[in-house]
Amino acid sequence: MRRFLTAVLVAGSLLGASACADDTPSPSASSSSAAAAPAPSGSTAAAAVCAEFDKVFNGKARTDLTTAIGGVLKARAGTDAAKTQAAEIKLREALTALETQITGVGAVAADPAVKAAFDQVAANVRQTGADLAFLDGVTKISELEAKLTPALLSWIMPLARICP
Numbered sequence: 001m002r003r004f005l006t007a008v009l010v011a012g013s014l015l016g017a018s019a020c021a022d023d024t025p026s027p028s029a030s031s032s033s034a035a036a037a038p039a040p041s042g043s044t045a046a047a048a049v050c051a052e053f054d055k056v057f058n059g060k061a062r063t064d065l066t067t068a069i070g071g072v073l074k075a076r077a078g079t080d081a082a083k084t085q086a087a088e089i090k091l092r093e094a095l096t097a098l099e100t101q102i103t104g105v106g107a108v109a110a111d112p113a114v115k116a117a118f119d120q121v122a123a124n125v126r127q128t129g130a131d132l133a134f135l136d137g138v139t140k141i142s143e144l145e146a147k148l149t150p151a152l153l154s155w156i157m158p159l160a161r162i163c164p
Contacts, residue, residue, distance in 0.1 A: 045110070046109065046111060046114045046162055046163070049105060049106065049108060049109045049114060049118070050159070050162060050163035052105045052108075053102065053105050053106075053118070053159070053163065054163075056098075056101045056102065056105055057098075061094075061097065061098045061101055064094040064097065064098075065091075065094045065095070065098060067094075068087070068090045068091040068093070068094040068095075069091060069135070069144070069148070070141075071087040071090055071091070072084070072087040072088055072090075072091050072132075072135060073135070073138065073139070073140075073141065073144070074087070075087035075088075076135075076139060077139065088132060091129070091132065092129045092132070095125055095126070095128055095129030096126075096129060098125050099122045099125040099126050099129070102118055102121050102122045102125060103118070103119070103122045105118060106118020106119060106121070106122065113162070114162055116158075117158040117159055117162050118158075118159070120158040121155055121156060121158050121159060124154055124155040124158070125155055128151055128155070134147050134148060134150075134151035135147065
């Protein structure tokens with residue numbers, strides 16, 4: 001959990017670089033990133049499930065998420081509504097892929113309380129993707145941390161007692 005909280009804080013700093021990134025898709029980018037979710041390791045212990053969650057969040061999911069958030073901010077800085085809408089769709093896709101991966105990780109948990117906590121985290125991510133409210137009023141990277149940190153922390157709070 002500490003590694004994840006550190007990742008949350010680092011994610012804010014990574015967004016600065018991604019917001020300046022070119023908005024052309026990389027050759028490896030695909031709209032089926034949910035299919036690229038890492039398979040759960042097969043272990044059902046809470047510690048193993050939490051370790052798998054760390055791998056998911058600290059891997060491609062975080063990179064995709066930070067790139068997509070940066071893309072939205074860059075698009076919103078312009079005047080092209082179509083680019084803004086496309087960037088928001090990419091962000092929703094990144095959040096959906098993350099939700100799918102979290103659901104997959106939690107599905108192997110033997111303990112129903114652990115499984116329920118992961119289901120709640122996935123639901124929190126889904127809600128974030130539904131409304132993108134965490135980006136309301138954000139026009140600059142410097143404003144992002146104040147909005148993004150509470151959103152990310154709200155995602156993971158169900159895991160606070162499970163994943164030390």
